[in-house]
Amino acid sequence: MSIFFCKLTTPHDTTCEALGVAARRNVLARRATVAQWNNRVKRIEGGRAVFDVTIPKPLGVTPREFPNRPGVGIAGIKKGGNTDLWNTEVLLNDAEGMFVLEGDEVVAVNGTFCEGGDLKTVSQLVKESEGDTVTLKLVRDYLRGPVKIIWKPSLKMATYKRNALLRACEETLGANVRYSCEDGWCSSCWHAEETYMTVFRICKMDVPKDWDNIVPFVLMSALEVKNTKGTPLLSRRIGL
Numbered sequence: 001m002s003i004f005f006c007k008l009t010t011p012h013d014t015t016c017e018a019l020g021v022a023a024r025r026n027v028l029a030r031r032a033t034v035a036q037w038n039n040r041v042k043r044i045e046g047g048r049a050v051f052d053v054t055i056p057k058p059l060g061v062t063p064r065e066f067p068n069r070p071g072v073g074i075a076g077i078k079k080g081g082n083t084d085l086w087n088t089e090v091l092l093n094d095a096e097g098m099f100v101l102e103g104d105e106v107v108a109v110n111g112t113f114c115e116g117g118d119l120k121t122v123s124q125l126v127k128e129s130e131g132d133t134v135t136l137k138l139v140r141d142y143l144r145g146p147v148k149i150i151w152k153p154s155l156k157m158a159t160y161k162r163n164a165l166l167r168a169c170e171e172t173l174g175a176n177v178r179y180s181c182e183d184g185w186c187s188s189c190w191h192a193e194e195t196y197m198t199v200f201r202i203c204k205m206d207v208p209k210d211w212d213n214i215v216p217f218v219l220m221s222a223l224e225v226k227n228t229k230g231t232p233l234l235s236r237r238i239g240l
């Protein structure tokens with residue numbers, strides 16, 4: 001196991017400055033469109049997308065060799081670490097850039113390619129990198145990789161596999177969804193996915209198996225829809 005990837009410390013104020021946290025804290029959050037998310041990556045063959053992220057040291061991620069093929073991926077992101085802070089800025093505060101997702105493959109470190117390399121090679125590149133930040137080139141399997149889910153209004157977020165039951169995801173995270181029936185008819189748990197405004201019954205439905213995980217999967221409660229969109233969440237309006 002890499003030492004420096006896992007060297008997890010409480011971020012110092014200077015780290016926050018590097019991320020621009022303070023500067024953006026009071027900026028009214030906007031939501032990136034699908035086109036804007038697409039502009040942050042380059043789609044390549046094999047249902048994959050490549051992009052760069054620059055994150056202060058220590059990264060606060062756990063790298064691991066893929067079990068079934070060569071290469072090193074992001075196996076975990078330490079809560080409160082610098083990568084987690086970066087994700088918060090991108091996902092919640094609308095910072096420019098792409099968020100890091102568990103399963104992303106590390107193919108270059110500060111411009112040195114390491115695609116298909118082993119953990120020792122990738123770790124050494126990070127360890128020997130100069131400066132206060134590290135630029136990783138990451139590749140994401142956007143058709144099969146996991147999905148980043150954000151619940152509104154709680155703003156709790158986590159990464160889940162496709163086809164996972166949304167209710168199980170929600171209960172693991174504690175996003176306070178209310179359930180009032182057994183058969184999926186009462187509408188109390190219904191949420192709208194923010195990008196396409198499609199209704200999801202949390203008690204019955206799964207994480208979509210065909211979700212493009214370049215875009216976060218943001219689920220808004222009915223109250224959140226009313227407060228932010230000014231309209232009630234109605235199945236008729238959204239084609240159910």
Ligand code: FES
Pocket residue numbers: 178179180181182183184185186187188189190201202203204
């Ligand atoms: S709890 Fe009734 S529709 Fe989901």
